[in-house]
Amino acid sequence: xxxxxxxxxxxxxxxxxxxxxLVNAIIHSGIxxxxxxxxxxxxxxxxxxxxxxxxxxxxxxxxxxxxVEQYSDIWKRRIQPFIFVGPAALLLGWLLLIPTLRTLxxxxxxxxxxxxVGLSNYAAIFTNRLLLTALRNNLxxxxxxxxxxxxxxxxxxxxxxxxxxxxxxxxxxFMPMAISFVAAxxxxxxxxxxxxxxxxxxxxxxxVVAFGGEAQAFxxxxxxxxxxxxxxxxxxxxxxxxxxxFSAALKGVPEDMLEAARIDGxxxxxxxxxxxxxxxxxxxxxxxxTIVVFTLxxxxxxxxxxxxxxxxxxxxxQFYRQFFMYRxxxxxxxxxxxxxxxxxxxxxxxxxxxxxxxxx
Amino acid sequence: MKRTRKKTMSxxxxxxxxxxxxxxxxxxxxxxLVSSFRPAVDILQTGWWTVFPHRDYVTQSTITLPKETxxxxxxxxxxxxxxxxxxxIGVTAQDGSRLIWENRRARTIQVQxxxxxxxxxxxxxxxxxxxxxxxxxxxxxDGTVRAQKGEGLSxxxxxxxxxxxxxxxxxxxxxxxxxxxxxxxxxxLRRSMFVAVIMMLVVPLQVALIPILKDYTALGLNGSYLGIxxxxxxxxxxxxxxxxxxFISQLPKDLFESAFMDxxxxxxxxxxxxxxxxxxAIASIGIFQFLWVWNDYLVSLVFIGSQPDVQVMxxxxxxxxxxxxxxxxxxxxxxxxxxxxxxxxFFALQKYFVxxxxxxxxxx
Numbered sequence: 112x113x114x115x116x117x118x119x120x121x122x123x124x125x126x127x128x129x130x131x132x133l134v135n136a137i138i139h140s141g142i143x144x145x146x147x148x149x150x151x152x153x154x155x156x157x158x159x160x161x162x163x164x165x166x167x168x169x170x171x172x173x174x175x176x177x178x179v180e181q182y183s184d185i186w187k188r189r190i191q192p193f194i195f196v197g198p199a200a201l202l203l204g205w206l207l208l209i210p211t212l213r214t215l216x217x218x219x220x221x222x223x224x225x226x227x228v229g230l231s232n233y234a235a236i237f238t239n240r241l242l243l244t245a246l247r248n249n250l251x252x253x254x255x256x257x258x259x260x261x262x263x264x265x266x267x268x269x270x271x272x273x274x275x276x277x278x279x280x281x282x283x284x285f286m287p288m289a290i291s292f293v294a295a296x297x298x299x300x301x302x303x304x305x306x307x308x309x310x311x312x313x314x315x316x317x318x319v320v321a322f323g324g325e326a327q328a329f330x331x332x333x334x335x336x337x338x339x340x341x342x343x344x345x346x347x348x349x350x351x352x353x354x355x356x357f358s359a360a361l362k363g364v365p366e367d368m369l370e371a372a373r374i375d376g377x378x379x380x381x382x383x384x385x386x387x388x389x390x391x392x393x394x395x396x397x398x399x400x401t402i403v404v405f406t407l408x409x410x411x412x413x414x415x416x417x418x419x420x421x422x423x424x425x426x427x428x429q430f431y432r433q434f435f436m437y438r439x440x441x442x443x444x445x446x447x448x449x450x451x452x453x454x455x456x457x458x459x460x461x462x463x464x465x466x467x468x469x470x471x
Numbered sequence: 472m473k474r475t476r477k478k479t480m481s482x483x484x485x486x487x488x489x490x491x492x493x494x495x496x497x498x499x500x501x502x503x504l505v506s507s508f509r510p511a512v513d514i515l516q517t518g519w520w521t522v523f524p525h526r527d528y529v530t531q532s533t534i535t536l537p538k539e540t541x542x543x544x545x546x547x548x549x550x551x552x553x554x555x556x557x558x559x560i561g562v563t564a565q566d567g568s569r570l571i572w573e574n575r576r577a578r579t580i581q582v583q584x585x586x587x588x589x590x591x592x593x594x595x596x597x598x599x600x601x602x603x604x605x606x607x608x609x610x611x612x613d614g615t616v617r618a619q620k621g622e623g624l625s626x627x628x629x630x631x632x633x634x635x636x637x638x639x640x641x642x643x644x645x646x647x648x649x650x651x652x653x654x655x656x657x658x659x660l661r662r663s664m665f666v667a668v669i670m671m672l673v674v675p676l677q678v679a680l681i682p683i684l685k686d687y688t689a690l691g692l693n694g695s696y697l698g699i700x701x702x703x704x705x706x707x708x709x710x711x712x713x714x715x716x717x718f719i720s721q722l723p724k725d726l727f728e729s730a731f732m733d734x735x736x737x738x739x740x741x742x743x744x745x746x747x748x749x750x751x752a753i754a755s756i757g758i759f760q761f762l763w764v765w766n767d768y769l770v771s772l773v774f775i776g777s778q779p780d781v782q783v784m785x786x787x788x789x790x791x792x793x794x795x796x797x798x799x800x801x802x803x804x805x806x807x808x809x810x811x812x813x814x815x816x817f818f819a820l821q822k823y824f825v826x827x828x829x830x831x832x833x834x835x
Contacts, residue, residue, distance in 0.1 A: 143697055153626060157633040160696050164637030168644055176738045191737055192658035199649035199708055200664060205686075206705025207671045210679035217681065270489045273482065282821065283493045286500070289817035290810050291766030293785040297792060297806035298499045301506065301799060312518045312799075314502060347499065352828065359829050400673075408675045411768045415789050430677050431769075440681060447678040454673050462669060 124182050131178040135171055142167070171198070211451070217444035232445040242446070244422050245429040248338055249453075252409055252425060256342040256349075257402045263346065264353025264398070269383070271354070272361055281358065285351035292348070296415030299344045338423055344412050349405065353398050360394035361387065397464065400457050407453055426450055507807045508593045511800035521590040528561075528569050528583035536578040548580060597804035624787060624808055631765060631783040631812075633696055638703035638764045639757055642711050645704065647753070650715035651745050655727060656737070665716075671709040679705075680773050687774060694778035702774050703764050711756055714827070718752035719745060755827030758820050762813050784809045 142163050149156070175194050179187055221228045236242045267284055271277045287295065304313030305328040311317040319327065364387055372382050388395075410427035413419055419428040426446050434443030505519040521527070540546060542555045548570060553562050558580065561571035573579040601624045652658070653665050683702065684693070692698035722745075730740050746753075768785040775781050788805050795801060817824060 143695075147695060153629055157629050160633050161636050164696070164700055165640045165644075168641050172644075172648060173738070176736075180736060180738075189658075192652045192656040192661075195648045195652035195656065195737070195741075196658070196664070199645050199712060202645065202701070202705045203668065203671060203708055206683055206702065207674055207679050207709070208667065210682035211674060213682040214678050267489070267492060270485050270492075273485045274489045275482070275486055276489075280489050280493050282818075284496050285821075285825075286814070286817065287496070289762055289766075289813040290500070291768065291785050291813070293766075293768050293789050293792075294806040294809050297788065297802050298503045300792065301503065301803065302499055304799075310516065312514065312516070314498070314518065314520070317518050317520070347496065355825050355828050359825075404673050404675075408677065410677075411785075414768070415792055418793070427675075427677055427769075431772075434681060435773075444681060447675065447681070450675045451678050454675060458670050458673050461673060462666070 124178075124186075127181050128178045131174050135174060139167055139171075168198075214444045214447050217440055218448045220441050220444075222439040222441050228441065232441045233449075236442065236445055236449065241424060242429055242442075245424045245426050245446075246449075248335075248423060248425045249407060249409075251335075251338050252342055252345070252406050253403055255339060256345040256409075257399070257406045259342075259346045260349045260353050260402050261395070261399055263350045265357050265395075267350065267354045268357035268361055269387075271358060281351075281354065284354055287348040288351050290348065292411030293415050295344055295348055296412060299347075300416060303340060335422060337417070337421055341412055341416055341423060344416070345406065345409065349402060353402060356394055356398050357391065360391035364390045393464075396460070400460055404454055404457050407450060503803050503806060506799060507597055507803035508595070509590075509800070510592050510594050510596065511798075513590060513592055514799045514803070515797075517590055521588075524587050524589050526585055527588040528571075529586040529588050530581045531568065531584050532582045533573055534570075534580045534582060536580065538578060540578050542575065597800045598808070601801050601805045601808060624784065624805055627782055627784045627787045628808065630781055631785075631809075634699050634703075634771070634781075634783055635761060635764045637696075637700050638707070639761045641700060642704040642707040642760060643715075643753055643757055646708055646711035647715050647719070647746065647749060648741065649708075649712050650719050651737075651741055653712070653716050654720035668709050668712050672713060674709075676706050676770070680769075684773060692774075694775055694781055696781065699771065699774050699781075702770055703767070706770065707760050707763065711760065714756045715749065715752060718749060722748060751823070751826070754820070755823040755825075757827075758816060758824045759827040761816060762824075765813050 146156070146160055146163070151159070172194070176191070179190050179194055182190065218232055219227060219229060220232075237246075267280070271280045271284075274280060290298075301312075302314045303316075304311075305316055306312070311320050316327065319325070368386060368390075369382060372386055377385075408427055409425055410431070413423055413425050413428050414431070417423045419425075419432065424432075426449060430443050430446040430450075433439045433446060502519050505522055506514055509519065509522070534548060536546070536548070545552045545554055546558065549564065551564055553570065555575075558570060558572050559575075561569050561583075563569050564582075567584075569583040569585075571581050571583065573581045603623060603625065653661060683705075687693045687698050692701070726744065727740055730744060735743070766785065767783075768789060771783045771786050772789075775783065775786065784805075788802070788809055791798070791802055791805055
């Protein structure tokens with residue numbers, strides 16, 4: 112490398128780089144087209160697709176790095192970080208950063224994204240009854256769902272810490288995390304199932320009837336309470352998440368501090384309030400953040416359970432409906448931006464937290 | 472002495488309360504599991520909890536009335552008089568037994584007594600019905616037979632695997648490369664790029680869907696595996712980068728320095744040192760990403776649309792809920808098929824999964 116003059120090595124480098132880019136483009140688009148048009152048996156196809164997907168990405172890194180390794184040391188040191196970070200940056204830019212700006216722009220356009228309409232979409236959203244219902248319901252979800260997840264999660268974590276079957280209990284509470292919202296929708300539809308008459312096959316109505324009540328169509332007729340029956344599903348699924356994090360935080364509370372408080376004669380509730388809560392406040396903050404963000408974006412539960420009927424629409428389902436069914440891209444984009452605005456405080460808290468943890 | 476007794480007391484109370492909460496948490500899934508093995512007729516007539524011993528009316532004998540009995544007139548049975556509607560829903564006779572039509576046309580009546588009973592009919596038909604595309608005959612409650620085409624979920628199961636495996640491995644690979652660069656290499660804009668990643672942790676993905684869909688349509692990526700891999704990769708990257716960064720930045724510095732001295736390149740250090748050392752972190756975030764992609768519905772709904780060839784399971788089941796809302800025998804089995812993989816992963820790798828949660832507790 113030292114022997115070659117800078118000039119020839121530079122043109123050679125350009126040629127090598129171009130060749131690597133070209134070979135990559137040809138190979139991968141070739142495989143893509145082959146897989147798209149082929150008629151292989153489905154198992155073989157699946158296998159090929161998986162192998163290509165995984166090895167393909169690795170080979171791209173490898174080949175680009177190989178090209179950079181041919182450069183002189185100073186250029187190598189300058190370019191190599193971008194080989195490592197480049198794909199991530201490109202993907203994030205393409206899939207998250209630029210789309211956010213485009214959506215922001217689109218929210219200022221009319222239904223067909225042709226005419227600039229200023230803020231009138233925003234005005235429309237806050238006056239349209241359907242969309243207002245969606246906003247109200249999102250508030251219900253956050254107020255009841257997120258709060259219940261956090262309180263229940265903390266309660267169960269404390270109980271499990273003192274019980275004789277901690278592992279088992281935590282596994283059971285945590286399990287719904289592994290279940291998809293769609294499957295959970297089926298589970299809970301069956302629990303809320305209603306049919307006229309006394310013989311009920313839905314668990315909740317069977318209990319109501321057994322206690323002499325009248326069977327109810329929980330998710331449809333009881334407006335606006337039906338929203339709470341949907342929120343119960345979120346609580347069932349997300350409490351385990353909060354519990355695991357709280358449980359880990361509880362284990363980190365120094366034992367001698369608790370012991371000292373007990374010797375001083377403090378009751379368990381007092382200890383909980385003045386020692387445990389302050390000690391795990393950081394975790395409470397980050398768990399709350401996560402669950403609130405998650406709850407704001409809630410989509411699948413509503414979509415599967417009611418399809419947004421009976422006044423159960425939330426912002427995310429309205430967004431889907433506006434864009435894909437009513438073909439109103441302007442409203443859809445505006446709703447997405449409203450969601451984004453709602454999570455801005457959360458972003459700020461996150462950045463602050465990150466700085467406090469000493470990152471960078 | 473008093474103190475220890477108080478302690479055992481409170482421990483018992485804690486155990487009881489916790490057991491009660493666990494029971495509530497377990498019942499929904501347990502009900503689904505039991506139902507998925509019950510015959511269609513049973514599901515529609517009785518609750519799944521009747522598989523446990525319970526008090527119910529059990530037929531003791533049948534009475535056949537004379538063929539010419541007029542159903543519009545009061546009907547005499549064993550010296551008592553009832554009308555047709557009473558016998559339809561069941562009526563209690565003076566001796567405490569319950570009378571109910573067995574077959575109105577044949578004029579037979581069942582005489583039932585309350586007794587302990589267990590509904591213990593179990594079948595694999597539901598699973599057959601959802602997994603294969605074959606046509607099944609289903610005995611309905613009124614005795615007629617209805618032909619029904621199965622759901623053929625096995626194709627969707629395969630699709631979900633093809634979507635999920637690369638969509639788990641690719642973002643982790645890309646994120647680990649990026650995290651290594653963020654943690655140990657120096658380059659311009661490093662800081663601001665990383666802050667941007669942190670911010671994207673909480674960007675709701677709805678914000679990005681419409682523009683990406685437009686790009687995909689222009690590129691012809693809609694409804695292709697590649698398109699859905701890219702989408703899941705993009706949406707999973709912020710959390711994965713953040714998580715891998717916290718792990719890799721805490722590795723001891725002298726490790727790389729000695730390797731550098733020996734003339735190893737960054738790529739060699741990455742593949743020979745970083746990747747093997749990061750296995751615990753990769754495992755935990757991998758499970759997280761796997762479950763997230765496997766369970767995803769919105770992203771598939773938008774980018775796969777109605778392409779039947781690449782549809783994943785969550786889409787198929789959601790469609791079944793819409794079109795076969797009361798075919799509980801199929802819905803319950805289908806839901807359980809879709810839960811099989813994540814639950815297996817969950818219970819097998821629970822330890823790592825929990826570690827994954829503790830590493831990065833914010834998911835965008």
